[in-house]
Amino acid sequence: MTTVYKIGGKILDDEALLKDFCRSFAAAPGPKLLVHGGNVLASRVQEALGVTPVRIDGRRVTDAAALQVVTMVYAGWYNKHVVALLQAEGCNAIGLSGSDGAVITASRRPPITVADGSTVDFGFVGDVTPSSIRVPFVNGLMDQGLVPVFCAINHDGRGQLLNTNADTVAAALASALGARLVYCFEQDGVLADPTDPSSVIPQIDCAIYERLKAFGAVSGGMLPKLDTAFVALRSGVPEVFIGKTQIRL
Amino acid sequence: MTTVYKIGGKILDDEALLKDFCRSFAAAPGPKLLVHGGNVLASRVQEALGVTPVRIDGRRVTDAAALQVVTMVYAGWYNKHVVALLQAEGCNAIGLSGSDGAVITASRRPPITVADGSTVDFGFVGDVTPSSIRVPFVNGLMDQGLVPVFCAINHDGRGQLLNTNADTVAAALASALGARLVYCFEQDGVLADPTDPSSVIPQIDCAIYERLKAFGAVSGGMLPKLDTAFVALRSGVPEVFIGKTQIRL
Structure with missing residues (x-):
């Protein structure tokens, strides 16, 4: 079965972690794809360029200057950098944005009403669903032995690049391809107590998730990640794993 | 016959020129590839990040911070951005660095002795020849109807990205593919008098080029471009055109 792996800014921003990950990923058996974010460096470059990063509900607001940076x-x-590291490990990676081969066409997110009742335009931000993916193109690359590496920059097909959420892109790819989904990050999994790395919750179903939310045990970036995971499970993804990759390799 | 087009920073940095170019390029008949540079924005971002751009003989010196910027x-x-604009024009472009599908493997340039006798290490700079190109991969993409768009960032196959000269990458691609080579830029061609846009030299052979150099008529960035053009002509490229694209479309 195909596996979609997703890595975020904390792995990408730590050269030793990233090289470890690339080695593990290159050695992982079976068809595979990688999706990555990269917000740690993006925030740093924005700051240096005098572009103030703005986030609402864990999602970046993207004006023209911010789009250029991301x-x-x-x-x-x-x-x-990831593709070059994978090539050095003998993994024939090919890096893709959604515009490359028109592989992912996102739709620009309309302004939405947020918790406090105000309207927020997220700017050049796109939403992606399983039907956004050109599946035959992805399968064609994999049939040639290539390993697609997706950044979460996509386009609208009319010349506009759009910033999209990497967790959502990974979930949409997994759903479109009927693939397993692995969210890799620096913790061993979702923690019952964020201050205790050993408090990994071994399995989470909808009922457990609702209770965790009610108790405030999961918060911040983990909330949209888990929401996305449950959407993926409801749309054909057989399994979602959240934690250090090594466990499943 | 396949045509390799190359555009530089001045077209890339002018949104109206770039859109014009993308429209012309998308409409150009026959198999085609695009190679682009982008040094105008690169210098601007380097400056904002406090990285001082250094050039020797028209070529950028690339330390780790500069490599990240380029x-x-x-x-x-x-x-x-270019791939998204081309997609909007109905051209099924795919953006590639040399690491993607290992399509171009560059070799890091050894330190060289420059005019004043001193030794210069160009840093993370690579050299590319026709044998650096994985031709079957490029042809395979074009056989699928894809239009490859190369940035001049390549890799050494051992995990290191290398900055390469876009004119040279275009010449190496043209030579490896037996393709025509078109250097597109904002002037109508090579000028006998750089201050007179109408002084285009209609055709340049080796003898004329040597005389132009002796008189100081060509200088700056045009020198390595013409040198590269003559190397390309000697290594199987049937024709090199330097000037505004529209002329040959």
């Missing part, structure tokens, strides 16, 4: 960081530095 | 700008912003 495209530089995600599609440029991280995508090519 | 990879962000060339492989990230420009590559994906």
Whole structure:
């Protein structure tokens, strides 16, 4: 079965962790794809360029200047750095944005009403669903022995690049391909107590998740990740794993 | 016959020129590839990040910080922006660095002795020849109807990205593919008098080029471009055109 792996900024921003990950990923058996984010460096570059990063509900607001930065960081530095590291491990990776081969066409997110009742335009931000993916193109690359590496920069098909959420891109790819989904990050899994790394919750179903939310045990970036995971499970993804990759390799 | 087009920073940095170019390029008949640079924005981002751009003989010196910037700008912003614009024009472009599918493997340039006798290490800079190109992979993409768009960021196959000269990458691709080579830029061609846009030299052979150099009529960035053009002509490229694209479309 195909596996979609997703890594985020904390792995990408730590050269030793990233090299470890690339080695494990290259050695992982079976068809596989990688999706990555990269917000740690993006925030740093934005700051240096005088672009103030704004986040609402854990999601970045993307004006034209911010779009240029995230495209530089995600599609440029991280995508090519990861692809070069994978090539060195004998993994024939190919880096892709959604515009490359028109593989992912996102739709620009309309302004939404947030918790306090105000309207927020997320700017050049796109939403992606399983039907956004050009599946035959992805399968064609994999049939040639290539390993697609997706940054979460996509396009609208009319010339506009759009910033999309890497967790959502990974979930959409897994759903479209009927693949397992592995969210890799620096912890062993979702923690019952965020201050205790050993408090990993071995399995989470909807009921447990609702209770965890009610108790405030999961918060921040983990909330949308788990929401996305449950959407993926409801749309054909057989299994979602959240934690250090090594466990499943 | 396949045509390799190359565009530089001045077209890339002018949104109206770039859109014009993308429209012309998308409409150009026959198999085609695009190679782009992007040094105008790269210098601007380097400055903002406090990285001082250094050039020797028209070529950038690339330390680790500069490599990160050029990879962000060339492989990230420009590559994906151009691909998205081409997709909007119905051209099924796919952006590539050399690490993607291991399509171009560069060799790191050894330190060289320059005009004043001193030794210069160009840093993370690679050299590319026709044998650096994985031709079957490029042809395979074009056979699928894809139009490859190369940034001049390549890799050494051992995990290291390398900055390469976009003119040289275009010449190496043209030579490896037996393709025509078109250097597109904002002037109508090579000028006998750089201050007079109408002084285009209609045709340049080796003898004329040597005389132009002796009189100081060509200088700056045009020198390595013409040198590269003559190397390309001697290594199987049937024709090199330097000037505004529209002329040959």
